[in-house]
Amino acid sequence: MTGAPGRLRGVTKRAAGLVLLVCAAVLPGLIQPESALAHRAALVRDTDPHSDGDMPMPPGGHGEVVPEEAMRPPAPTLPREGWTATADSEETQEGDQRAQNALDGDPATLWHTEWSGDGTPRPHTITIDMHRTAVVSGMVYQPRQDGSPNGRIGEYAVSLSGDGTVWGKPVATGTLADDATTKTLRFVPARTRYVRLTATSEAGGRGPWASAAEINLLGDPGGPAPGADLPRDGWTATASSEETQDADDRARNVLDGDSGTLWHTRWTGTVPPLPHSITIDMHRTAVVSGLSYEPRTDGSPNGRIGQYSVTTSLNGTAFGQPVAAGTWQDDDTVKGATFSQPVSARYVRLTALTEAGGRGPWTSAAELRLSGPADPAVHGRWSSVIGFPLVPVATAVLPNNKLLAWSAYAPDRFGGSNGYTQTAIMDLATGKITQRRVDNTKHDMFCPGVALLADGRVLVTGGSNAERASIYDPGTDKWTSTSDMNIARGYQGMTLLPNGDAFVIGGSWSQDNAPDKGGEVWSAATGTWRKLPGVPVTPILTADPAGPYRADNHAWLYAMAKGRVLQLGPSKQLNWISTDGDGSITPAGTRADSVDAMNGDAVAYDVGKLLTLGGATAYENATATNRAYTVDANGGNGKPVSARTGDMSYARSFGNSVVLPDGKVAVFGGQSYAKPFSDGHSALTPEIWDPATGRFTALASMAVPRNYHSVANLLPDGRVFTGGGGLCGDCQTNHADGAIFTPPALLNPDGTEKARPRFVGDIPAKVAHGQQLKVTTDVPVDRFALIRAGASTHSVDNDQRRIPLTPRKTGTSTYELTVPADSGVALPGTYMLFALDAHGVPSKAAILTVTPAGK
Numbered sequence: 001m002t003g004a005p006g007r008l009r010g011v012t013k014r015a016a017g018l019v020l021l022v023c024a025a026v027l028p029g030l031i032q033p034e035s036a037l038a039h040r041a042a043l044v045r046d047t048d049p050h051s052d053g054d055m056p057m058p059p060g061g062h063g064e065v066v067p068e069e070a071m072r073p074p075a076p077t078l079p080r081e082g083w084t085a086t087a088d089s090e091e092t093q094e095g096d097q098r099a100q101n102a103l104d105g106d107p108a109t110l111w112h113t114e115w116s117g118d119g120t121p122r123p124h125t126i127t128i129d130m131h132r133t134a135v136v137s138g139m140v141y142q143p144r145q146d147g148s149p150n151g152r153i154g155e156y157a158v159s160l161s162g163d164g165t166v167w168g169k170p171v172a173t174g175t176l177a178d179d180a181t182t183k184t185l186r187f188v189p190a191r192t193r194y195v196r197l198t199a200t201s202e203a204g205g206r207g208p209w210a211s212a213a214e215i216n217l218l219g220d221p222g223g224p225a226p227g228a229d230l231p232r233d234g235w236t237a238t239a240s241s242e243e244t245q246d247a248d249d250r251a252r253n254v255l256d257g258d259s260g261t262l263w264h265t266r267w268t269g270t271v272p273p274l275p276h277s278i279t280i281d282m283h284r285t286a287v288v289s290g291l292s293y294e295p296r297t298d299g300s301p302n303g304r305i306g307q308y309s310v311t312t313s314l315n316g317t318a319f320g321q322p323v324a325a326g327t328w329q330d331d332d333t334v335k336g337a338t339f340s341q342p343v344s345a346r347y348v349r350l351t352a353l354t355e356a357g358g359r360g361p362w363t364s365a366a367e368l369r370l371s372g373p374a375d376p377a378v379h380g381r382w383s384s385v386i387g388f389p390l391v392p393v394a395t396a397v398l399p400n401n402k403l404l405a406w407s408a409y410a411p412d413r414f415g416g417s418n419g420y421t422q423t424a425i426m427d428l429a430t431g432k433i434t435q436r437r438v439d440n441t442k443h444d445m446f447c448p449g450v451a452l453l454a455d456g457r458v459l460v461t462g463g464s465n466a467e468r469a470s471i472y473d474p475g476t477d478k479w480t481s482t483s484d485m486n487i488a489r490g491y492q493g494m495t496l497l498p499n500g501d502a503f504v505i506g507g508s509w510s511q512d513n514a515p516d517k518g519g520e521v522w523s524a525a526t527g528t529w530r531k532l533p534g535v536p537v538t539p540i541l542t543a544d545p546a547g548p549y550r551a552d553n554h555a556w557l558y559a560m561a562k563g564r565v566l567q568l569g570p571s572k573q574l575n576w577i578s579t580d581g582d583g584s585i586t587p588a589g590t591r592a593d594s595v596d597a598m599n600g601d602a603v604a605y606d607v608g609k610l611l612t613l614g615g616a617t618a619y620e621n622a623t624a625t626n627r628a629y630t631v632d633a634n635g636g637n638g639k640p641v642s643a644r645t646g647d648m649s650y651a652r653s654f655g656n657s658v659v660l661p662d663g664k665v666a667v668f669g670g671q672s673y674a675k676p677f678s679d680g681h682s683a684l685t686p687e688i689w690d691p692a693t694g695r696f697t698a699l700a701s702m703a704v705p706r707n708y709h710s711v712a713n714l715l716p717d718g719r720v721f722t723g724g725g726g727l728c729g730d731c732q733t734n735h736a737d738g739a740i741f742t743p744p745a746l747l748n749p750d751g752t753e754k755a756r757p758r759f760v761g762d763i764p765a766k767v768a769h770g771q772q773l774k775v776t777t778d779v780p781v782d783r784f785a786l787i788r789a790g791a792s793t794h795s796v797d798n799d800q801r802r803i804p805l806t807p808r809k810t811g812t813s814t815y816e817l818t819v820p821a822d823s824g825v826a827l828p829g830t831y832m833l834f835a836l837d838a839h840g841v842p843s844k845a846a847i848l849t850v851t852p853a854g855k
């Protein structure tokens with residue numbers, strides 16, 4: 001331990017000794033990896049108990065606490081000196097409610113549109129002139145605080161202008177919750193002078209007004225540069241100093257995709273002074289536009305880079321003037337350096353001039369990445385950020401081309417068992433978002449299990465009201481209760497069964513783990529629950545240090561013929577579950593060499609074939625993996641066969657994945673170090689996996705982190721919605737928004753949309769298993785795919801599954817498709833039918849319901 005000041009500085013001798021003892025006991029005779037040591041040290045050192053007085057805690061005390069980092073601003077609030085505000089309308093007759101009041105730092109004064117006279121009709125605008133140019137990444141809107149709700153902004157758009165005359169397309173749009181809490185409207189960082197908020201509706205529909213107590217703007221979040229990551233194959237890294245004595249902290253560790261390994265300058269023996277540098281050699285020349293730096297993930301802050309500069313070279317000898325320079329904040333978020341302009345380079349050098357916290361003369365890094373300009377045809381494209389009136393913690397794709405989303409009893413926080421839930425529905429055709437508090441089912445549906453029923457209704461179980469079960473019917477737009485479960489649950493896994501019943505298992509998060517959260521089945525016919533005494537929860541547990549409270553969470557389930565269910569994670573142990581009679585559970589092997597992968601995810605990308613991505617050995621405080629596996633449920637001789645496939649470039653816990661019509665799987669968000677309610681270590685680069693090659697390719701980077709409590713769903717138009725994250729009250733990591741990703745298959749290199757095949761004529765809304773379906777397209781197509789509508793929460797979507805269909809061509813562009821006869825293959829429910837042309841460009845989907853014959 002002596003001679004490790006870079007790691008354990010600040011830890012008392014006693015604590016360090018304690019750590020040694022612990023580790024020696026764990027790994028006798030082995031040299032303890034420094035990262036693990038330092039992490040233990042961080043845990044020992046961390047004695048500042050964060051009390052979160054404003055976070056109501058659920059009874060039974062499930063220990064979800066908001067970490068301190070969640071309280072830190074993600075981007076600096078810009079100083080408002082010298083700013084002016086103007087509005088299309090101001091009340092000046094009956095009150096002094098001018099636009100400027102939104103900038104005065106006094107929440108008691110407000111801007112209100114004229115209300116004494118006739119009032120001016122909507123939309124209303126308030127325009128801020130900063131009188132200087134700055135990078136802006138968000139607007140913070142505080143509704144009036146005087147008790148009146150009038151004029152709270154509902155639907156909004158934010159636009160930017162350099163000169164106050166020419167305005168671009170909105171950088172953010174959305175709908176805000178009808179309450180008095182402060183809202184953050186995020187967007188892609190941009191340099192601007194003028195920022196305009198346009199209100200197109202009053203949140204409660206109370207009148208033609210708009211009002212605001214305060215408006216602030218957020219500056220540069222310093223996150224990873226926008227664009228697309230360059231693939232790191234064949235890259236090497238060298239550094240001015242490396243620790244190789246007491247740890248293998250070499251420069252090359254920043255390129256290995258494993259955030260648990262790190263580069264650290266020498267901290268044994270004679271410790272070299274700052275500055276330190278690390279140089280990446282790409283072994284080829286590429287256009288580089290930015291660098292991203294992930295600090296070490298092991299809990300120690302030592303060596304985090306503060307002041308930095310970036311230089312580049314074509315030949316490794318001559319490095320030019322810095323292409324980027326600045327100072328990174330002393331925290332665990334992924335940092336970026338956007339170059340003054342894209343440069344052609346083979347070598348990129350990052351020089352650390354200071355340690356972010358002034359803790360010592362070291363420099364460390366978990367990962368370094370370089371980005372280049374994004375090519376839409378390779379990397380896809382993001383919509384602007386769409387504000388939601390709640391944090392979309394759970395979502396379900398509905399048969400009526402709408403997306404249902406909900407949070408908890410509040411739009412921005414959870415706690416207790418309040419008996420009601422905030423919900424929102426986005427109409428995917430118009431983008432309109434409506435909000436509703438659901439009281440009648442007496443069910444706070446925070447942290448639930450979800451299964452989409454055979455007829456497109458949404459069954460939601462447990463969560464904060466842990467025994468309750470509710471059903472949303474998109475046909476009537478109503479919520480109703482079904483019977484309570486026998487066992488109270490939160491964080492359970494659910495799946496529909498081929499006969500239309502639903503299976504649930506696990507869920508100790510809400511209530512404790514007594515009784516055993518074994519399996520039970522909901523009957524579609526009777527609406528009642530039947531316990532499966534033959535399906536205890538024990539075989540599916542992970543070895544989470546937090547015990548069953550975490551170990552039985554978020555089961556990955558794949559339902560098959562005859563009510564058999566493959567449980568393929570997150571435990572490393574796989575199990576077959578029979579839901580017949582009393583049920584049974586039997587081992588089904590392991591997921592190749594995978595360890596437990598809590599908060600990783602699983603996607604059924606083909607019949608019986610699943611891809612599993614990421615996860616960690618513990619729910620929290622654990623480094624995630626970048627590994628991915630395939631699991632073939634049918635394998636050889638009906639046994640699941642698992643294999644490791646390509647690694648993701650990013651390790652991810654809390655990511656979400658969707659299968660696309662062509663069978664590729666796109667993964668969004670997650671963080672390399674699992675920590676609920678934190679934006680630290682966010683993977684802002686989505687990746688796409690190709691089943692043909694087993695390789696992942698980077699996609700265009702996202703503007704907003706999507707970690708714990710985020711979602712992703714394939715939409716019927718072939719795009720992907722991803723949103724949410726947080727739900728931690730007054731924290732800074734609430735993400736009451738989403739964005740829509742257009743996959744590369746839909747775009748040309750110049751960003752224009754590719755021509756897509758279209759369905760012509762009617763497609764029946766309902767088809768039975770084994771039935772033939774005659775379809776016509778406007779141009780000849782190659783293949784078809786059915787993708788079951790998804791429901792997403794907590795990185796689990798046991799509903800989505802893709803079924804490729806081979807057409808029988810009956811004319812130039814007429815085809816006969818056969819819906820699988822096996823209801824275990826085509827699990828009943830809402831499906832999106834896509835036609836794909838020879839280049840893999842998908843149509844928009846026809847939405848149909850696959851029903852058991854005769855129903």
Ligand SMILES: *[C@@H]1O[C@H](CO)[C@@H](O)[C@H](O)[C@H]1NC(C)=O
Binds near residue numbers: 316
């Ligand atoms: C590297 O490039 C610089 C500038 O183009 C040149 O002056 C220098 O001689 C080159 N060095 C080598 C070793 O090729």
Ligand SMILES: *[C@@H]1O[C@H](CO)[C@@H](O)[C@H](O)[C@H]1NC(C)=O
Binds near residue numbers: 046065
């Ligand atoms: C994770 O770390 C936080 C502090 O960073 C601590 O409060 C929490 O109890 C830890 N959780 C577990 C399961 O060890």
Ligand SMILES: [Cu+2]
Binds near residue numbers: 447709794
């Ligand atoms: Cu949760």
